Amino acid sequence: MLCSKCKNKAVFSDPRLCSQHFIAYFEAKVASTIRRFSMVSQQDRLGVAVSGGKDSISCLYILNKLFPGVTAIAIDEGIKGYREKTLKQLSLFCSEHNIVLKVFEFRKEFGKSLDSFVAGLKNKSAKQKGNLGSPCTICGAFRRHIMNKCARKLGMTKLATGHNLDDEAQAVMMNFLKNNLSLSIKLGPVVGVISSGLFVPRIKPLYFCTEKEVMAYAFLKKLPVALDECPYAHESFRRTVQEALNRQEKADKGSKKALISNFLEFLPLLRERLKESQELSFCENCGEISRNRLCKACSIAELLSR
Numbered sequence: 516m517l518c519s520k521c522k523n524k525a526v527f528s529d530p531r532l533c534s535q536h537f538i539a540y541f542e543a544k545v546a547s548t549i550r551r552f553s554m555v556s557q558q559d560r561l562g563v564a565v566s567g568g569k570d571s572i573s574c575l576y577i578l579n580k581l582f583p584g585v586t587a588i589a590i591d592e593g594i595k596g597y598r599e600k601t602l603k604q605l606s607l608f609c610s611e612h613n614i615v616l617k618v619f620e621f622r623k624e625f626g627k628s629l630d631s632f633v634a635g636l637k638n639k640s641a642k643q644k645g646n647l648g649s650p651c652t653i654c655g656a657f658r659r660h661i662m663n664k665c666a667r668k669l670g671m672t673k674l675a676t677g678h679n680l681d682d683e684a685q686a687v688m689m690n691f692l693k694n695n696l697s698l699s700i701k702l703g704p705v706v707g708v709i710s711s712g713l714f715v716p717r718i719k720p721l722y723f724c725t726e727k728e729v730m731a732y733a734f735l736k737k738l739p740v741a742l743d744e745c746p747y748a749h750e751s752f753r754r755t756v757q758e759a760l761n762r763q764e765k766a767d768k769g770s771k772k773a774l775i776s777n778f779l780e781f782l783p784l785l786r787e788r789l790k791e792s793q794e795l796s797f798c799e800n801c802g803e804i805s806r807n808r809l810c811k812a813c814s815i816a817e818l819l820s821r
């Protein structure tokens with residue numbers, strides 16, 4: 516199989532491209548997403564949320580190439596045997612590319628590691644646990660909370676994440692299936708419907724790149740991607756939805772792209788419709804933006820402390 520642009524051997528089938536042309540195609544796709552949604556301006560101080568996986572490392576690498584001087588922000592959740600390794604690799608990568616890396620810990624921000632919170636859940640009744648069925652529920656809320664607070668304290672005006680097309684398709688489906696449509700207004704390539712100095716707007720430069728494309732890019736660029744999987748990943752609802760969408764994509768190619776293009780058509784309408792319910796209010800405990808008396812992270816921390 517030959518590259519559709521030259522006579523070299525193709526390393527990717529859709530689009531059919533050789534290594535050199537695939538890298539150029541991928542980087543151009545990311546740059547065009549950034550331009551199309553005016554994700555970054557000259558004045559922006561750019562932070563990149565990194566976990567060490569293929570998506571965040573690729574995102575960090577490309578953004579640092581396009582906008583030298585980005586800051587990488589990582590979270591140490593306290594997942595034994597997993598996070599230490601990924602942080603070590605990440606730290607090496609950042610020092611090789613002259614990228615400042617800032618690491619923030621669950622332990623310092625919330626008093627305990629994720630492992631300790633999860634272990635504590637085992638002694639609780641179903642009623643005490645509430646909706647904390649999966650470690651990812653705790654992890655996701657705490658991560659978002661720390662990321663926003665710390666990016667703001669570091670003076671970042673935008674925070675880029677490595678979400679790809681597959682991630683976004685999963686999030687759209689998950690919100691539909693859990694009857695959480697209102698949460699979908701936080702999706703999209705640029706997140707920041709709430710205009711407040713407390714919220715650092717999020718951008719997703721890999722929004723239109725499929726998981727396979729990101730994987731190929733990270734491999735071809737020899738980026739040091741953490742291959743270990745989080746030990747809690749199999750317990751997540753996201754995994755169930757991911758498998759279902761992959762089956763659908765196999766049966767009907769282009770399903771994920773179609774889901775995202777339809778979602779983008781109706782996202783502005785959804786945001787308009789839910790604008791009033793998004794009035795700015797603040798968490799009674801930490802003072803961060805919240806739609807309820809307590810923000811998600813503080814309400815989970817309260818549940819865990821009972």
Ligand code: SF4
Nearest residue numbers: 650651654745747748
């Ligand atoms: Fe956190 Fe779940 Fe991701 Fe593990 S898989 S890092 S617990 S969100």
